[in-house]
Amino acid sequence: xxxxxxxxxxxSESREYLRAFNELVVALENDAEDREKIDSLFRTAHxxxxxxxSMGYVEITDLAHKIEDFMDKLRKGLLLxxxxxxxxxxxxxxxxxxxxxxxxxxxxxxxxxYHFLQRLGDYAPPLKNGDTPTADAKVKEAGREKTAEERSxxxxxxxxxxxxxxxxxxxxxxxxGELITNKHRLMTIGRETxxxxxxxxxxxxxxxxxxxxxxVLNVRLMPFSSIADxxxxxxxxxxxxEGKEVTLEIVGKEIEVDRGIxxxxxxxxxxxxxxxxxxxxxxxxxxxxxxxxxxxxxRLSALREKDCVVITIEDDGKGMVPSRLVATAIEKxxxxxxxxxxxxxxxxxxxxxxxGFSTAREVTDVSGRxxxxxxxxxxxxxxxxxxxxxxxxxxxxxxxxxxxxxxxIIDVLMVSxxxxxxxxxxxxxxxxxxxxxxxxxxxxxNRVFFLNxxxxxxxxxxxxxxxxxxxxxxxIITLLVTEVRGRKVxxxxxxxxxxxxVFVKPVGRPLDRMKGLAGGAIMGNGEVIFILDxxxxx
Amino acid sequence: MSNERPRLLLFxxxxxxxxxxxxxxxxxxxxxxxxxxxxxPSCIKGAMNFHGRVVAVLDLxxxxxxxxxxxxxxxLVLHRGLANLAVGVDSVGSxxxxxxxxxxxxxxxxxxxxxxxMADGEVKKLAVEIxxxxxxxxxxx
Numbered sequence: 001x002x003x004x005x006x007x008x009x010x011x012s013e014s015r016e017y018l019r020a021f022n023e024l025v026v027a028l029e030n031d032a033e034d035r036e037k038i039d040s041l042f043r044t045a046h047x048x049x050x051x052x053x054s055m056g057y058v059e060i061t062d063l064a065h066k067i068e069d070f071m072d073k074l075r076k077g078l079l080l081x082x083x084x085x086x087x088x089x090x091x092x093x094x095x096x097x098x099x100x101x102x103x104x105x106x107x108x109x110x111x112x113x114y115h116f117l118q119r120l121g122d123y124a125p126p127l128k129n130g131d132t133p134t135a136d137a138k139v140k141e142a143g144r145e146k147t148a149e150e151r152s153x154x155x156x157x158x159x160x161x162x163x164x165x166x167x168x169x170x171x172x173x174x175x176x177g178e179l180i181t182n183k184h185r186l187m188t189i190g191r192e193t194x195x196x197x198x199x200x201x202x203x204x205x206x207x208x209x210x211x212x213x214x215x216v217l218n219v220r221l222m223p224f225s226s227i228a229d230x231x232x233x234x235x236x237x238x239x240x241x242e243g244k245e246v247t248l249e250i251v252g253k254e255i256e257v258d259r260g261i262x263x264x265x266x267x268x269x270x271x272x273x274x275x276x277x278x279x280x281x282x283x284x285x286x287x288x289x290x291x292x293x294x295x296x297x298x299r300l301s302a303l304r305e306k307d308c309v310v311i312t313i314e315d316d317g318k319g320m321v322p323s324r325l326v327a328t329a330i331e332k333x334x335x336x337x338x339x340x341x342x343x344x345x346x347x348x349x350x351x352x353x354x355x356g357f358s359t360a361r362e363v364t365d366v367s368g369r370x371x372x373x374x375x376x377x378x379x380x381x382x383x384x385x386x387x388x389x390x391x392x393x394x395x396x397x398x399x400x401x402x403x404x405x406x407x408x409i410i411d412v413l414m415v416s417x418x419x420x421x422x423x424x425x426x427x428x429x430x431x432x433x434x435x436x437x438x439x440x441x442x443x444x445x446n447r448v449f450f451l452n453x454x455x456x457x458x459x460x461x462x463x464x465x466x467x468x469x470x471x472x473x474x475x476i477i478t479l480l481v482t483e484v485r486g487r488k489v490x491x492x493x494x495x496x497x498x499x500x501x502v503f504v505k506p507v508g509r510p511l512d513r514m515k516g517l518a519g520g521a522i523m524g525n526g527e528v529i530f531i532l533d534x535x536x537x538x
Numbered sequence: 539m540s541n542e543r544p545r546l547l548l549f550x551x552x553x554x555x556x557x558x559x560x561x562x563x564x565x566x567x568x569x570x571x572x573x574x575x576x577x578x579p580s581c582i583k584g585a586m587n588f589h590g591r592v593v594a595v596l597d598l599x600x601x602x603x604x605x606x607x608x609x610x611x612x613x614l615v616l617h618r619g620l621a622n623l624a625v626g627v628d629s630v631g632s633x634x635x636x637x638x639x640x641x642x643x644x645x646x647x648x649x650x651x652x653x654x655x656m657a658d659g660e661v662k663k664l665a666v667e668i669x670x671x672x673x674x675x676x677x678x679x
Contacts, residue, residue: 509621
């Protein structure tokens with residue numbers, strides 16, 4: 001039988017199991033008595049062994065079998081789950097991960113795991129009372145084993161779900177996007193030629209497309225856990241290296257986000273979390289001096305907010321001192337002292353995201369690439385999101401990322417300035433307003449208007465776009481209130497042209513060098529329109 | 539394995555003849571309707587809808603500082619693997635087998651990969667990667 005067609009399935013399922021395995025081991029370190037987790041860990045090893053055996057991957061089968069044996073002894077109470085056991089199991093998971101990687105890369109070379117097996121075999125911490133498990137306990141365990149093995153046969157997914165290649169999902173969203181573009185094209189023709197029947201048919205087509213779009217988006221959604229689970233193990237390893245005690249709490253694992261966004265988000269989140277362990281949290285003695293528990297805490301949470309997902313990374317460490325950040329920025333030539341004087345606390349904290357601010361020590365090696373907070377912010381912006389930082393000295397730091405749920409098909413507001421029509425994502429607009437010229441006042445060099453008593457600076461879109469503004473037509477001006485670098489601003493435009501759902505086309509090389517462009521879109525009449533990346537306009 | 543040299547697409551910008559590897563070009567067509575791109579430098583004529591893709595149109599003459607391309611010029615749309623870019627030229631000549639090149643000389647200008655000597659004169663072969671890098675630099679904001 002040709003098993004090659006099942007290879008990809010084996011790789012993806014094994015990786016899923018290994019991710020769960022890592023998470024369970026770290027959880028057991030905190031509560032070694034959790035029988036349910038010990039059972040799950042056993043089942044996970046058993047499943048990996050079964051899948052590898054059916055594919056004929058002898059080495060993976062052997063190693064998983066030995067780990068399964070080890071787990072069996074733990075769950076039967078023949079061995080105690082101590083930190084060394086966790087280290088051994090995580091090392092085993094790493095070995096298995098490398099072997100699965102070899103299968104993925106088509107490498108046939110063998111991995112050396114003899115010494116690992118020897119250490120696994122040598123592991124024998126004394127039982128608490130020197131007792132052996134009772135006959136009764138053994139009977140109960142045997143019963144549990146049967147149930148566990150029965151459950152393990154079902155695998156991670158059973159019932160009415162199937163696995164679909166990610167390329168198929170990408171194609172689906174692209175085709176749906178093109179259908180939406182074509183719908184607008186038909187609507188344009190319909191408006192030009194008229195006809196009730198065409199209009200009715202187009203209305204029905206619109207409803208069907210809306211349904212298709214929603215369903216396609218649904219199948220592309222992945223739970224936040226698909227990237228968040230890996231951080232438990234990373235935090236554990238990093239804390240140990242740094243001599244710190246750290247607990248990572250993950251909230252909102254079930255929140256679903258477009259897989260395109262999740263994939264891009266993994267490295268920035270890893271950097272922020274590593275930063276929190278490295279630089280945010282104190283060592284146990286430092287925490288004790290500060291009157292805190294020796295164990296530091298990081299909370300990674302995801303929650304849905306309208307059509308956005310908000311991800312927050314909070315630590316209860318030493319926090320950041322804004323004045324110190326400002327001094328560093330001046331020292332490094334990132335900002336003049338004159339400019340620094342006008343910074344708000346939030347803006348001062350965001351200085352850590354300035355290119356050149358991070359020292360080499362603060363740049364994390366993520367997947368072989370140097371990642372600093374500047375790269376984190378630019379990735380978040382590229383995804384159409386925002387980043388905000390709050391920090392209190394001695395209490396900790398909180399970094400909030402606000403991201404769209406999807407990036408492929410979005411609602412935009414089409415606006416024009418000096419005969420140039422462009423699109424602004426609706427999610428980036430806080431308010432659309434019309435104000436009289438008499439409502440404008442000046443604040444130093446800035447023109448401002450007051451919104452709920454808050455002065456909002458006015459920025460001319462023509463000026464931002466570098467085009468010649470048209471002379472004002474009337475006494476009313478149109479504004480889009482938005483947020484740039486954590487500060488509310490009002491963009492002055494000539495006219496609101498309309499609102500539309502568009503399929504965002506990546507602009508690709510060389511237009512991707514232009515800061516401020518989030519993508520392009522093709523309108524119903526074939527016109528190309530550009531979508532502005534509001535957070536990167538200035 | 540074939541030892542055939544890649545075919546070349548010849549075109550003209552002002553009084554100079556240029557060439558690109560034919561395999562780098564997806565399509566040749568008349569200068570289309572273009573739409574403005576915010577912040578684009580003047581050598582970018584705008585963006586076009588190319589079979590549903592957003593493709594920037596470069597005025598090669600303007601980019602090379604030799605004036606502006608002819609109003610009735612053509613565009614060479616580069617393969618999508620290379621870039622979302624079409625190169626606007628004054629006129630498109632013929633497609634010739636690589637064997638027609640009698641001699642290849644080095645050029646002092648990095649944007650010219652080779653100076654090709656042919657029976658009917660000299661042709662400058664564009665270094666596509668360097669061209670794209672320089673256009674990217676011109677776009678940088």
